[in-house]
Amino acid sequence: MYLALDSHEQEIANAAAAFLRAEFPLARLHARRDDDARLAEFSTLGWFGLAVAEERGGSGLGVIEQMLFFLELGRVAGPFGVLPQALALQVAADEPELLRALLAGEENVALLVERDGSGARGLGGDNCRYALELTAGESTLFRLAREQCDDVPCLDRSVVMFKTPASALQTVARVTGDGLWLRAQVCVSAMLLGAAASALDMITGYAKERETFGRPIGAYQAVRHPCADMAVRVESARCQLYYAAAALAAGHDDAALQVAAARLVAQHAARANTDANIQLHGGIGVTDEFSAHLLLKRANLLWRLFGSGRDRARTLLQVDDLDGAGS
Amino acid sequence: MDLHYSEQELQFRARARQWLQDNIPRQPRPVGGEAMAQFDRDWQRRLFEHGWAGINWPEEYGGLGLSAIQQVIWYEECARAGAPHFINTTYVALMHAGPTIIACGTPQQKQFHLPRILSGESLWCQGFSEPNAGSDLASLKTTGAVDGDDLVINGTKTWTTDGQHADFQELLVRTTPGSERHRGLTWVICDMRAPGITVQPIRTMLGDEHVNTTFYDDVRIPLANVVGEIGGGWRTAMSTLGFERGTGFIGEQLALYERVNQAIKLAGRTRLEGGGLAIDDSDFAARLALIKADTLAIRAMTLAQISELREGDNPGPKGSMMKLMVTGTAKALSHLVADMLGWEFLEYNDNRNEHPLTYDYLWSWVYTIAGGTSEIQREIIADQMLELPRAR
Incomplete structure (x- = not known):
């Protein structure tokens, strides 16, 4: 039993952090919005294919490494398109040519977030000629006629949102089962945790420098104590996310339960921390030029993804033995 | 990361489970x-x-010398079996006094006290807090004057949990006259039967008398009972506080999981005013789900803390995070149960066995105050982990 990163896992996390902080720092979002055009940069270092088998062109790693990467992506509110692109690889596993193009970043994938008979709502720019839909029971990859879609504005301005008629979607590949769904929940939880952790870093940095009434604001308990609570949320979400990813990787019976808990705790941390970060900054916190709102807006997008609170409550409110702790 | 239990750990779990059951x-x-x-x-x-x-004691002193993971397994099995809660009148002896004597005591002190603690023969209480020294423990004023081979103690201690049952007390007093703060303190073993000690129960809002005020009027304690150095009592005391916030709390963390499962079962059979089951009410379900998720996270924090801490490390701010999580989640849980029960919750006669759920609700404030208030825990995190400018 070892619930901490081993040296190999730490290396992956460090490499992801170094790449993302250098190439996609949070502050980039003030200057230009070209995340969609830069997705191929993730393919050169193999980030899309972390969890794809080596014989299919990936790195042959698992959900733990993916979780570590998406945690770092979440810290910088990194390009959202990386998420559907990485997940789509698991659906396209038996389509060699498509798999190659996705791994290379030559084709990009939008994420469908709601769909009915008449059409769907999706997230992804003009560059997306495919769209991914995940549900608890099956995952579907569509060919997307992006030119038939209408863009709608999105609170998170780094993401393009669109509406598509049903006729613009043609099924390309489908997998059944909840494996990809749980993996997606881990990735989103990691991005939520990244936002929560980034908010904590932002306010603690500011609290050491900004002075009011002749003292740094970090010396006031009205600021210190909410910061401590933010740190507790980050720590609890981190530990539960590690556990959930490891339980999923090991195929434990309680993996769905652990993943639902990780998602809920990370979501709560992202909500509360991105909120407190703005409030504790005071006036500067609500300005466009400052980065606090970028984390709040990204967190708003993330916590709407992949299922309702009701579904998660249902999973969590079963009375079960924990795997390993049970009989 | 590796969630796999070794064969030895699995065997230990099976042995513990069977013994507890019997x-x-x-x-x-x-x-x-x-x-x-x-x-x-x-x-x-x-x-x-x-x-x-x-x-949690080393083998050398009669303990089991278990690994941290085996300790987790033991406490999980205790919670699962519904074994007597480990926070009882033996707690201070096993979790504070014993480990302090192991860390700082003389061979004679070890030889006399440790076997009696392990066998349940002697119960201990703590004599740290005073009416004017709680969160700010270092402002304590109870004095110990050296007189021949004795210390002569005068003053008042309070929040002496189970003091009326204790045979001995871990007592922290000021032995250097005029000294300030952490300097000039001494940690000494006080025989609770010594002349000059008066224990006066404090009735709490729970309706019970588990805490006391203890008065010392020229109480004579042999100097041989000093643990650590005279004047070095703060260092001796800190060796237990670090312990308390480290592995000493594991059992509490894991017991929460069983309590949440009980609450889920209760929600599945409790009807709300409108006639529907509490578990089908979206508000109750959402609150309960978050509590369950937090409880799983607490278990993960426990395992992560064990994996990340090295032998002998002070858990420091991580222990404070744990206490905030555990006591905060326990409070949310007992308050949710109170809401769910409606009028039945108000049926309370000060008997915790007859009305455990109302008792748990009232206990939730003891929890967030005793052993370092939530506010003090946040200060520790702000200072030691976030390294924010000092408030004090």
Whole structure:
């Protein structure tokens, strides 16, 4: 039993952090919005294919490494398109040519977030000629006629949102089962945790420098104590996310339960921390030029993804033995 | 990361599970008085006689020398079996006094006290807080004057949990006249039967008398009872506080999981005013789901803390995070249960066995105050982890 990163896992996390902080720092979002055009940069270092088998062109790693990467992506509110692109690889596993193009970043994938008979709502720019839909029971990859879609504005301005008629979607590949769904929940939880952790870093940095009434604001308990609570949320979400990813990787019976808990705790941390970060900054916190709102807006997008609170409550409110702790 | 238990750990779990199943008392723990203390002594003696005493003590001193993971397994199995709660009148002896004597005591002190603690023969209480020194412990004023081979103690301690049942007390006093703060303090073993000690119960809002104020009027304690150095009492005391916030809390963390499962079962059979089951109410379900998720996270924090801490490290701010999580989640849980029960919640006669859920609700404030208030825990995190400018 070892619930901490081993040296190999730490290396992956460090490499992801170094790449993302250098190439996609949070502050980039003030200057230009070209995340969609830069997705191929993730393919050169193999980030899309972390969890794809080596014989299919990936790195042959698992959900733990993916979780570590998406945690770092979440810290910088990194390009959202990386998420559907990485997940789509698991659906396209038996389509060699498509798999190659996705791994290379030559084709990009939008994420469908709601769909009915008449059409769907999706997230992804003009560059997306495919769209991914995940549900608890099956995952579907569509060919997307992006030119038939209408863009709608999105609170998170780094993401393009669109509406598509049903006729613009043609099924390309489908997998059944909840494996990809749980993996997606881990990735989103990691991005939520990244936002929560980034908010904590932002306010603690500011609290050491900004002075009011002749003292740094970090010396006031009205600021210190909410910061401590933010740190507790980050720590609890981190530990539960590690556990959930490891339980999923090991195929434990309680993996769905652990993943639902990780998602809920990370979501709560992202909500509360991105909120407190703005409030504790005071006036500067609500300005466009400052980065606090970028984390709040990204967190708003993330916590709407992949299922309702009701579904998660249902999973969590079963009375079960924990795997390993049970009989 | 690796969630795999070794063969040895699995065997340990099976052995613990079987023993607990065969040995846990069938009678409930009495709610107070000498009968309650005797129940705790009997259970400790049973653990001792069957080789289960000293879960967190080194083998050299009669403990089991278990790995941290085995300790987690033991406490998980205790919670699962509904074994007597380990926070009882033996707690201070096993979790504070014993480990302090192991860390700082003389060979004579070890030889006399440690076996008696393990067997449940001697119960201990703590004498740290004073009426004017709680969160700010270093402002304590109770004095110990050296007189020949004795210390002569005068002053008042308070929040002395189970002081009326204790045989000994870990007592922290000011032995250097005029000294300030952490300097000039001494940690000494006080025999609670010594002349000049008066223990006066404090009735709490729970309706029980588990805490006391202790008065010292020229109480003579042999200098041989000093643990650590005279004037070095703060260092001696800190060796237990670090311990308390480290592995000493594991059992509490894991017991929460069982409590949440009980609450889920309760929600599945409790009807709200409108006639529907509480578990089908979206508000209750959402609150309960978050509590369950937090409880799983607490278990993960426990395992991560064990994996990340090295031998001998002070858990420091991570322990404070744990205390905030555990006490905050326990409070949310007992308040949710109170809301769910409606009018039935108000039926309370000060007897924790007859009305455990109302008792838990009232206890939730004891939890967030005792052992370092939530506010003090946040200060520790702000200072030691976030390295924010000092407030004090």
